[in-house]
Amino acid sequence: MIHLKQGDMLAQVGSVVACLMFVWAMFKQYFPYELRDRLEKYNKRVFTFVYPYIQIKFHEFTGERLMRSEAYSAIETYLSSSSSMQAKRLKAEVVKNNQALVLSMDDHEEVADEFKGVKLWWVSGKNAFKSQTLSFYQVTDEKRYYKLKFHKRHRDLIIGPYLNHVLKEGRALKAKNRQRKLYTNNGSYWSHVVFEHPATFKTLAMEPEKKKEIMDDLITFSQSEEFYQRIGRAWKRGYLLYGPPGTGKSTMIAAMANLLNYDIYDLELTAVKDNTELRKLLIETSRKSIVVIEDIDCSLDLTGQRRKKKEEEKEGDEKEQKPKLPKEERDSKNSQVTLSGLLNFIDGLWSVCGGERLIVFTTNFVEKLDPALIRKGRMDKHIELSYCSFEAFKVLANNYLQLESHQLFAKISDLLGEAKMTPADVAEHLMPKIVPGNAQVCLESLIGALETTKEKAKLKAEKKKHERRKHRQPKRKQKRQTTRP
Ligand SMILES: Nc1ncnc2c1ncn2[C@@H]1O[C@H](COP(=O)(O)OP(=O)(O)OP(=O)(O)O)[C@@H](O)[C@H]1O
Numbered sequence: 151m152i153h154l155k156q157g158d159m160l161a162q163v164g165s166v167v168a169c170l171m172f173v174w175a176m177f178k179q180y181f182p183y184e185l186r187d188r189l190e191k192y193n194k195r196v197f198t199f200v201y202p203y204i205q206i207k208f209h210e211f212t213g214e215r216l217m218r219s220e221a222y223s224a225i226e227t228y229l230s231s232s233s234s235m236q237a238k239r240l241k242a243e244v245v246k247n248n249q250a251l252v253l254s255m256d257d258h259e260e261v262a263d264e265f266k267g268v269k270l271w272w273v274s275g276k277n278a279f280k281s282q283t284l285s286f287y288q289v290t291d292e293k294r295y296y297k298l299k300f301h302k303r304h305r306d307l308i309i310g311p312y313l314n315h316v317l318k319e320g321r322a323l324k325a326k327n328r329q330r331k332l333y334t335n336n337g338s339y340w341s342h343v344v345f346e347h348p349a350t351f352k353t354l355a356m357e358p359e360k361k362k363e364i365m366d367d368l369i370t371f372s373q374s375e376e377f378y379q380r381i382g383r384a385w386k387r388g389y390l391l392y393g394p395p396g397t398g399k400s401t402m403i404a405a406m407a408n409l410l411n412y413d414i415y416d417l418e419l420t421a422v423k424d425n426t427e428l429r430k431l432l433i434e435t436s437r438k439s440i441v442v443i444e445d446i447d448c449s450l451d452l453t454g455q456r457r458k459k460k461e462e463e464k465e466g467d468e469k470e471q472k473p474k475l476p477k478e479e480r481d482s483k484n485s486q487v488t489l490s491g492l493l494n495f496i497d498g499l500w501s502v503c504g505g506e507r508l509i510v511f512t513t514n515f516v517e518k519l520d521p522a523l524i525r526k527g528r529m530d531k532h533i534e535l536s537y538c539s540f541e542a543f544k545v546l547a548n549n550y551l552q553l554e555s556h557q558l559f560a561k562i563s564d565l566l567g568e569a570k571m572t573p574a575d576v577a578e579h580l581m582p583k584i585v586p587g588n589a590q591v592c593l594e595s596l597i598g599a600l601e602t603t604k605e606k607a608k609l610k611a612e613k614k615k616h617e618r619r620k621h622r623q624p625k626r627k628q629k630r631q632t633t634r635p
């Protein structure tokens with residue numbers, strides 16, 4: 151970006167022309183009708199000849215409800231890098247939990263930009279209005295805007311590719327700088343806290359190849375805006391994380407958010423009254439977000455409702471032409487989130503919202519879920535998080551004890567092959583408790599726990615076998631008695 155005085159000159163030429171236009175508007179009524187018409191016709195030509203520049207204004211607040219314009223805020227961020235070099239008066243804002251400072255140009259400053267060899271100018275301005283409200287103090291409303299100026303011969307380049315470039319760069323910078331949030335819903339309203347979970351894929355205990363595959367999948371997804379647009383599909387991807395408690399499903403969601411810089415929306419379905427509320431909540435999610443429904447099997451009777459609905463439809467067919475209930479009555483009967491409501495939103499709603507979104511379901515019992523809910527296309531990737539393998543243990547040992555290898559690793563490797571222990575339980579033993587940093591004590595404690603688990607599993611299996619045999623014996627006796635003459 152470069153700074154040019156030409157922008158000031160343009161403004162001056164512009165104001166002279168504007169004055170002339172004003173004078174013309176005041177006095178044109180004194181001209182004879184025919185002459186006025188002819189002059190009016192040439193007026194525009196003269197104006198564009200003298201001042202061949204186009205101006206576009208981007209207001210900070212738009213719409214009836216005066217929402218902060220997304221374009222304005224993207225431009226503000228985009229210009230922050232150039233304005234800190236060019237503008238003389240700057241505004242400073244602290245972002246990312248007081249860890250970074252972002253500078254943007256103050257009001258009535260001007261910076262120049264260049265795109266594909268074409269020069270253009272951005273001016274920041276504000277209009278001040280006296281507020282209508284009665285108050286002891288005089289209140290003024292300030293309406294800020296950015297004005298973009300460029301030569302009319304570059305109209306197509308600027309309105310198309312350049313503005314796209316500005317919005318894209320601005321959004322990307324904003325995503326990088328912003329403080330991420332964890333949202334939870336209370337009924338149909340989201341409330342949020344700052345999201346600062348330290349989990350990353352590096353600290354996630356999992357087989358390296360599986361981890362790499364998931365990370366690649368996520369990164370590919372986040373870079374595929376054009377691909378999704380080309381194939382005409384909403385830019386979203388569904389993940390189903392399943393496995394026993396304590397195997398890292400929630401930890402993986404935090405790692406996903408940290409990898410992609412997304413907000414997390416932890417959706418409590420049981421607190422959502424009906425499909426309308428569900429739709430409202432989902433429309434309000436940000437452009438880069440992960441919508442999480444934990445323990446989907448417990449969230450609602452999602453599995454049953456579909457079946458019930460099918461049965462109702464069947465009954466309806468049988469009874470044929472039964473008079474329909476009025477709409478309100480029908481709605482009040484269905485005033486709960488249904489499986490079909492959830493499926494509709496996964497399939498259709500996001501296609502109109504734009505932005506990149508992940509939807510993640512977690513469950514301890516994948517077999518309980520309705521196949522329609524988790525079919526490919528809805529839940530694109532099914533990831534099983536299971537008991538701790540030796541590879542996963544090595545990650546935990548590195549995280550907790552900063553150990554790459556140890557003489558006890560071989561024994562632990564054997565035991566992990568025979569005993570089922572979750573990463574959460576393994577991690578519990580790796581917390582230095584007695585002597586901080588004493589790896590030997592931690593590893594021995596883990597070996598003790600693994601041996602106990604193995605022993606317990608063995609006893610359980612034997613007990614089961616015994617019970618099965620006991621169960622079979624009376625049946626055999628019964629059979630013999632019935633077959634005797
Ligand atoms: N794969 C893992 N890698 C690293 N830490 C893990 C892993 N699995 C579990 N942990 C540790 O165990 C704790 C519990 O894990 P987490 O909450 O992610 O389990 P979960 O699978 O979501 O369990 P639930 O099904 O009960 O919700 C975490 O705080 C984390 O420290």
Ligand SMILES: [Mg+2]
Pocket residue numbers: 399400401444512
């Ligand atoms: Mg969990």
